[in-house]
Amino acid sequence: MICKDRVVVVTGAGRGLGRAHALEFARQGALVVVNDLGVSASGEGASGGPAQRVAEEIRALGGRAVADCSDVASDDGARRLVATALEAFGRLDVLVNNAGFLRDRMLVNMSEQEWDAVMRVHLKGHFLPLKHAGLHWRAEAKAGRAVDARVVNTSSGAGLLGSFGQGNYAAAKAGIVGLTLVAAAELGRYGVTVNAIAPAARTRMTEQVFASTMAPPAGGAFDAMAPENVSPLVVWLGSAGSRDVTGRVFEVEGGRICVMEGFRHGPAADNGARWDPAELGPVVTGLLAGAAEPEPVYGT
Template sequence: MSLCAGRVAIVTGAGRGLGRAHALAFAAAGAAVVVNDYGVALDGTSPDTSAAQQVVDEIVAAGGRAVANASDVADWSGAADLVGTAIDAFGRLDVLVNNAGFLRDRMLATLSEEEWDAVVRVHLKGHFAPMRHAVAHWRAESKAGRQPDARVINTSSGAGLFGSVGQGNYSAAKAGILTLSVVAAAEFARYGVTVNAIAPAARTRMTEGTFAEMMAAPGEDAFDAMAPENVSPLVVWLGSAEAADVTGRVFEVEGGKITVVDGWRRGPSEDKGARWNPDELGTVVPDLLGRAEPAKPVYGAS
């Protein structure tokens, strides 16, 4: 398979789950891969650098090219080191897949400041910092007359699209990633860079506790709709040269199903042509809501 032959891809959080599946899929498609993983537990504690190296060993054993990187992607210098690893090891960078993250789930009424900060940091800043250093490289390449054909694939979730009870910090960070991706797509286009986002549904460490029944593996001969490997084909394609005209879009991916998510769009409106009086809005707002599409329920809401 040569869809990504000659390309160099960074995948963050690639020691397990979705990131590991993406790294292996890029390698199988011919890309050289920087396998990044800080190696933390599900709550972001106890770093262990062995996870990334295990995936590298698997790729190399299969005849591919890969190097490990254990940087904290939400650390400014760590993100710079990550991009530098790709350039030092392989001489270029073509694809950045932002995937790393962890959870600190709690209802908002009891969520601590530290739990909020930690989750927003790893997901939102952990997307921005690698993107910022990657685009600095691509911008320099473009200005030097070597226009990139580069890709960024960011990872949001259904929680970012629709919300999830008990995951206010995670939902907010993942929603932020969606808008960050749209802005980046508009700003990076001049440098030959596309930016898209995915909202995957798959069985990983982060989902198995929340959706235990849904995420259970099927029988031996049945299609495993929740396998992380189902998400990776779209990620690899978005990272390829074939996807040059796709940017600023969001895709839900679950099993064999790919859905384009339209995002926030203006619905019904009423323009008085002057300032409203609050007393008038008791009929106006219900009328607008009656003409609008119903809101999708928040995950976990009764």
């Protein structure tokens, strides 16, 4: 019960990872706002059914939950989402940004609409709930009320290393890492930590791409691709015990948790003046010789 009585919002919680997070938060004593617009895996249509079903699952377990079908990638929807938590439970302690869908395409075949749709749901759909939750927590801190809040964003290995055929998704997920770092720096003064995860699990977004390697194992063996494997870290990051952890990105798959180390200053050369282009061949070659090799892009 490490999140007992903490009020948690999980976006995209109607299925897959979001559903697993919402259920585990409830098992750990949290009061949960289950947000889901109910769209298809490609972002089409809308239905209140998925959010309602997960909220009902939580209540059947003896927990407390409300469903919310706001569009978190719209300013009004994100504002309503935060208001739902405050109206239902009187406070907000944790925001888990998880909503998303795919429009995979090779770069030269990708339409502007496919780019914009993925950027909107993933990147804008992280920014706006974070903005409105941050406004609430800032107001609480300025009013002299103690804030011990958490944000857990959802990036991806695609955003950290790239992913063949997913230029829009990889760019959005990389943007989420940058947003996480900035939010951690800006909101820390108000008692808010902000971290991100890069999960690998069997969901609607991955089951077709990785069908041959993500099938559930037979005979009751450990299912390394079950979305429930990711949720324990998300719940811990949402707990009071994680207050000293912020601005970090964790890769999570099966029973493995890895702290990711992003861009860091590597080998450098300083000429003390402007370089001549003709000089730079051996300089760059020398720098690269002393630098770590980049990890390969997924799918290559």
